[in-house]
Amino acid sequence: MRHIISVLLENESGALSRVAGLFSARSFNIESLSVAPSEDESASRMTIVTSGNDDVIEQIVKQLDKLVDVIEVSEITSDEHIEREIAFVKIKDKSISKEMMDKFSKNEFLKIHTTNSDEIIIECVDSPEKINNFLDSVKKIAVKIVRSGSVGINSN
Amino acid sequence: MKQTIDNKQKYTGAEIFVKCLEAEGIDLVFGYPGGAVLHIYDELHKQNDVSHILVRHEQGAVHAAEGYAKSSDKPGVVLVTSGPGATNAITGIADAYMDSVPIVVFTGQVRTALIGNDAFQEVDTVGITRPCVKHNFMITDVSKMAETIKKAFYVATTGRPGPVVVDIPKDITEDKYEFNYPSKVSMRSYNPYTDISDESLELAAKNILSCKKPVIYAGGGVINSNASKELTEFAKYLNFPVTNTLMGLGCFPGNDPQFIQMLGMHGSYEANMAMHDCDLLIAVGARFDDRITGRLDKFSPDAKIIHIDVDPSSISKNIKAHIPIIGDVKAAINGLTKKIVEKKLKPNNIDEWWNNINEWRKKDSFRYKQGSEIIKPQYVIDRLYEITKGDAFITSDVGQHQMWAAQLYKFKKPKRWINSGGLGTMGFGLPSAMGTQFANPNSLVCCVTGEASIQMCIQELSTCLQYGLPIKIINLNNRYMGMVRQWQEFFYEKRYAMSYMDALPNFVKLAESFGHIGYKVEKPSDVDAAILEAIKQKDRLVFIDFITDQEENVFPMIATGAAHNKMILS
Incomplete structure (x- = not known):
């Protein structure tokens, strides 16, 4: 099962490699990982999307917690939460029909950026599932897809 | 000589380093000098509170520190240089990690301006050691030296103990700052003890x-x-x-x-x-x-x-x-x-x-039969146990001799059995015996080893002479890497690939050439006398080369992946 783990860790050099190294050393899956500053400027928050059965997830949480730089670990998928990713899709002007363009501009989760070439960039911020759907719909005409990892937060 | 410390006075990083060790109550450091740590060595040379033990290979320094920590209530401390000094220490660090041994390893590093430039004797020590330490630090500012060293000892010795590496670039040991050793540290991200429910x-x-x-x-x-x-x-x-x-x-x-x-x-x-x-x-x-x-x-x-x-x-x-x-x-x-x-x-x-x-x-599953001709390895352990009344510190290397020592030496007290369990590091026995002897100068320390393991850190015989360590080496010499041979006998139809120890040295002469005493014992009837004579040599290292049964196996044995009730008994 897919899980999102949120980790608050000291903003020290090497902290990211401690987490990434832990996942590879213990053969834990890692689907995506994103890291950025948090509300506390001396700490970063990392969101890790992983998968495994309950025992594996329990071990992942415990092993993360054991890292000396880690301040707090929480598994957020077991409770109500919001999850978002961002994707950019570069498409040639000529590949987009007028119909499609109308649909895109009406979608509140999409933003269209023009470029100084014959391409446009569509920005999509949504849940991974919706992003998958969107990407499926433009897969055939996409020149380039750039996608972030997930970030998530508990919402209760 | 203790001096009063003026809080405003500035000291070099190297001076601060030595003062930190002193403040932490560390009186012994195992190490090996090199370019990146020369300022520190110079400071160590100028004082008498912290002694430095010169090993002959950095792996030996770490195992010695492990032996010291395991046989006492104090952490072990290691000081090595950058690059090969650090990489040579890795096996010991990984060993301490697997067996939860509280040690702090200080590694020199190239100057901060050179880091990342593939400088002479540069290696990414923090990166290389990361998977085999409890935690590691690099000190990038002399003002952080004292606090980082305090944290290193705190992390190494609390909770589940383990090795901590502190990497110190050379310029940091030149830079000057005030000396203030914190009496305690707390880390919001590290809470080693939980309240028991x-x-x-x-x-x-x-x-x-x-x-x-x-x-x-x-x-x-x-x-x-x-x-x-x-x-x-x-x-x-x-x-x-x-x-x-x-x-x-x-x-x-x-x-x-x-x-x-x-x-x-x-x-x-x-x-x-x-x-x-x-x-x-x-x-x-x-x-x-x-x-x-x-x-x-x-x-x-x-x-x-x-x-x-x-x-x-x-x-x-x-x-x-x-x-x-x-x-x-x-x-x-x-x-x-x-x-x-x-x-x-x-x-x-x-x-x-x-x-x-x-x-x-009643199965008496550790039993063996001692005949009159060939020495059974178990017999040597049995006699060692009887003669020392189960009261010696026993270190061991890795393999059959380790299992026999574990089975037959009935330890009555904790911290008397010093061995490499998790990593299974051949070469652990002799250097860890040095650390054990330093921590317990008046006690009998025996290193139970085999002719294969002992050769992996044999150079430390020189350290033993320099510091007059009267360790007794019990070499169970069966001319095989015994445990490898045993597995090959059981699981590879006796194809003894590379497990025969050919071209062995004459261990008696080897011990003598290092300035020690060596005995060779070939008959069961001579075992007691050799052990007794070795123990009598209170201030000398004695290397006893016991020529033992070549094909003795360790029993019982549970094959990998078998259940507990499926034991091979003989």
Whole structure:
């Protein structure tokens, strides 16, 4: 099962490699990982999307917690939460029909950026599932897809 | 000479480094100099509070520090240079990580301006050691030196102990700053001890009082927590059988009738059968590693499992614990003692269970037959035990001799058995004996080894001469890498690929060339005299080369992936 783990860790050099190294050393899956500053400027928050059965997830949480730089670990998928990713899709002007363009501009989760070439960039911020759907719909005409990892937060 | 320290006065990083060690109460450092640490060595040279022991290879320094830490109540300290100094230390660091040994390893580093430039003797020490340390630091500002060193000792020695590496670039040891050693540190991201849940203690006590077939399975965590006395009293009160892991030997007296010997791959028949058949397994400071459990789905199939450990990630990692007790082992046993012993509650009568165990004991699964011609390796350990009355510090290398020492030397006290369990590092024995001897200068320290293992850190014989360490080396020489040969005999149809030790040195002459005493013993009837004579040499290292039976195997044996009740007995 897919899980999102949120980790608050000291903003020290090497902290990211401690987490990434832990996942590879213990053969834990890692689907995506994103890291950025948090509300506390001396700490970063990392969101890790992983998968495994309950025992594996329990071990992942415990092993993360054991890292000396880690301040707090929480598994957020077991409770109500919001999850978002961002994707950019570069498409040639000529590949987009007028119909499609109308649909895109009406979608509140999409933003269209023009470029100084014959391409446009569509920005999509949504849940991974919706992003998958969107990407499926433009897969055939996409020149380039750039996608972030997930970030998530508990919402209760 | 202690000087009063002026808080405003500025000192170089190297001076601060030495003052930190002094303030931390460190009087001994094992190490090897090199370019990146020369400022520090110069400071060490100018003072007398912190002694430095010069090893002959950095691996030896780390193992010596491990031996020192394991046989005392103090952490071991290592100082090596950058690049090869650090990489040579890695095996020891990984060893300390696997066996939870509190050591702090200081590594020199190239100047901060050169880091990342592939400078001479540069290696990414923090990166290389990351997977095998409890934590590591690089000091990038001299103002952080004292605090970082304090944190390093704090992290290494608290909770589940382990190695901490501190990487120090050379320019940091030149830069100047005030000296202020913090009396204590706290780290919001590191809380080594959890309050023990009363609910779990209550549940554990209830199960302890209602079980019929209990086993206490005690490991190195009991020793690390200094809880041997508490565990022994608790087990004696309950009259429960106790088995030890390889790392736990000595945490319960090996000559006590309640002791059912070591368990696991080369454990006793009674210990493994009891583990398999028990209805309550009380794991104390042990981690259910694969050499203990064998086949996981057949492990203690009918048992409720209570697991006491300070490291939450050890619990339910391999075997699901029904009653986890997270916290310091000593505090947990005290908690259980309050709930059972102090209330004078009595467990069930388990005579029937003891009858079973005593039946299994009759197999006498560590037995061997000593003839009149060839020395059996087990006989040497047996005699060593009898002659030293089970009171010596025994270090060992890795392989058959290690298992025989573990099986037959009945450790009565904790911290007397110093070996490499988790990593299984050949070469550990001699340098760890040096550290043990430094920590226990007036005690008998014996290194039980084999002709293959001893050659892996043989250069330390020179260190032993320099510092007059009167270690007794018990070399069980069977001209084979014995454990490799045993596996090849059992699992590779006796194809002894590369396990024969050809071109062996003359160990007697070798010991003599290093300035020590060497004996060669070939007859069973000479074993006692050799050991006695070696012990008489109070201020000399004696290397006894026992020529032993070439094809003796370690029994019992549970093959990899087999269940506990599927032991090969002979």
